[in-house]
Amino acid sequence: MALSDLQEKISILSGAAKFDASCATSGSDGYKGAGGKKFGTSLPSGVCHSWTEDGRCVSLLKVLFSNVCKYDCAYCVNRSSAEIKRSAFTVKELVELTSEFYRRNYIEGLFLSSGIFADPDIVMEKLIETAKTLRTEAGYGGYIHLKIIPGTGEKMIREAGLWADRLSANIELPTEKSLLCLAPQKSGKTILGAMNDFHGLKSEFEESRRTPKFLSQGKSASPFFAPAGQSTQLIVGATEEDDRQIINLSSSLYRKFLLRRVYYSAFIHPGSYVQKESRTDPRLPEGIGPPLVREHRLYQADWLLRFYHFSAGEILSEEQPFLDAHIDPKTAWALKNLDFFPIEVNRADYETLLRIPGIGAKTARRIIESRRSRTLSLDNLRRMGAILKRARYFLTAGGAYIEKPDDPARIRRLLSDTDGAGLQLPLFDF
Template sequence: MVALTLTRKLAILADAAKYDASCASSGSEKRNSAGTKGIGSTEGSGICHSYAPDGRCISLLKLLLTNFCIYDCAYCINRSSSNVQRARFSVEEVVRLTLDFYRRNYIEGLFLSSGIIKSPDHTMEEMIRVARTLRETHLFAGYIHLKVIPNAAPELLTEAGRWADRLSTNIELPTDSALESFAPEKRPSEIRTAMARLRGKLDEAAPEKKQARAKKAKFAPAGQSTQMIVGADGANDAAILTRAAGLYSGYQLKRVYYSAFSPIPDASSRLPLKPPPLMREHRLYQADWLIRFYGFDVPEIVAGGEGGDLDLVIDPKLAWALKHRQSFPVDVNRADRELLLRVPGLGINAVNRIVASRRHHRLRLDDVARLTASIEKVRPFIAAADWSPGGLTDDAKLRQKLAPPPEQLVLF
């Protein structure tokens, strides 16, 4: 076998890592390695390859430790039966790359996952060694996200949380039956057990309401996340969102990431030949936001969709509003915050500004326009001191008027 150069390994293993979407760098704190100021920064919030709410991009070096794997998951390009070029980093090589990339100001942290080599415990130990070496030997204070191997020993999960800012355990497919069919070596119960153990450790490390005398040791301060592949099996959006809601409530996840299935070479005939529409992934993220921050339940979000799927033409909040026109218009000067959050075009910040401003004077339509960037979308669904939509709310062509251009992607 010809030895691969570090550059070639990087090309192979960075490309192999692109299928994992659960690469976030939000919600962490600046670390103090070994009680001294180290290198790296996690200040601010953001998601790898995307922009934070404040407009900044947080860049992470995103790698697999190896794409060798003893498992044969049908949907994975790195499965044991796949005919792909294999590569494997040593712990020292990942540490060196992370520090070199950071010193060149290319990255602010590391996202590290891996195929399963030898055993789950061995793989987890190797990833932990990377994080521990960065923290202890090099005083690296940047962001570290480690992928959890579900059936690794509990003490290894505990140590991973000591060195990492975030941990993620991929649920992978929306239903247990699909995972058992496509990934027979994996056990849904083991994935949930790992998540439960992480939640227990996170609860233990959480600060108490009253300031404790002894400072608790940090454990994955940015919490845990997971990823679900969309479109590899026959699960509809209702099933996907129901699983996500259960994960949020049961394991206090920070995020569920949705990754559109990407067809792979030499794939099983049981897998689809084409990826799902990218818009489907986008709509799932919008629906996820409604569940977490806007007070919506899964049944009301997917009610009326074809076969339990979300509408791909309009966003889920607008789809709900058009099906519940009897709930509108909403009076911006009287309605409670929960009802305002259901108005299409009003985000959380806009609602907060409306509630604060109406304490001082009655709001007119122009006032609302200054508080939101989507007044054309809002107008048919609100009443203000000088505005009533009249029959506009019931306009049969309202859906067509408010549908965005096909190429336009917006949150709400």
């Protein structure tokens, strides 16, 4: 194939993949610095970043096998009714491309999804064949993330997990009703079924590695199954669900299927990228999409679920179904539960320390470690990484408050970290 043809394929099929957020840094416009200057934009398609089983950040070639799709999901640039250029790789092309990029150190892995151009099992077979050929014939040892094509069977998921590090089935929308409205060919039951199949297979493989037969035969006797687990993507703001429904759903997915990550993707109107007339689809909200601050707050709430041991019910309630756009969810919780504070840092256990705004997991661990040999002062906390601007109202060190939280409304104003346009608070350690 002529180089220019291949370049065009890469351009079409990486552009078509960039809206899938389930391996992070996708579809984002990047940070706009002072004066509108940009750095680190992830908008150009092709390479994205993800995290491996051991926490390393890797750059991935992110492409679709094909952007031909029989389905007509209203929120998707690749839907069957969209007037876009269509293309598809062959397995050979993708294997060569990935191996070549990998050898040249352009990428450390592959993220491969596809439009549903045929029966789901046939599409899945192509993704599996690509991964298997990379592993068995091209000697490729890099990271592989494969999409589970909606409707594919357990047999295919079993095979895919033998060659990929991670698999993901996108749940896309929070309720069956919304799926029926915007993606009528998909079904929540089928997507959750795929997650359940993955979970069952993962347990089965792990169990088999613990059997006496395996232990006596050595490591190669039982293969690993998708060691980096499974993830999913939820589109936010395309339908009417509130943050409470979204966080409740994520919490239940983490519990039931031990998902590694739920990725939240602020809805971007497909008409913003493809064709103006598609904006007239009455099923879609007007405008480009919800503010990115909503996506950011959902990630922070998700972090509270996964690492700070909050329950979904503590973060949002029937009376308050949306996350506060102006204040992070941990500070919002603390201000609503002032009777839980102050926390004495020289006595509190790890779980309790994590409840203090401005103290993240790393600082909490440092506190536990260093107070074994001394009594901690406020100055010690600052040096350990506590953000005292936030923590000052919620802790004591040796009995000393920095400032009593007498006026919650004033504290809320002072700790407000966004005017709705810019975000100053780190995403995770807060």
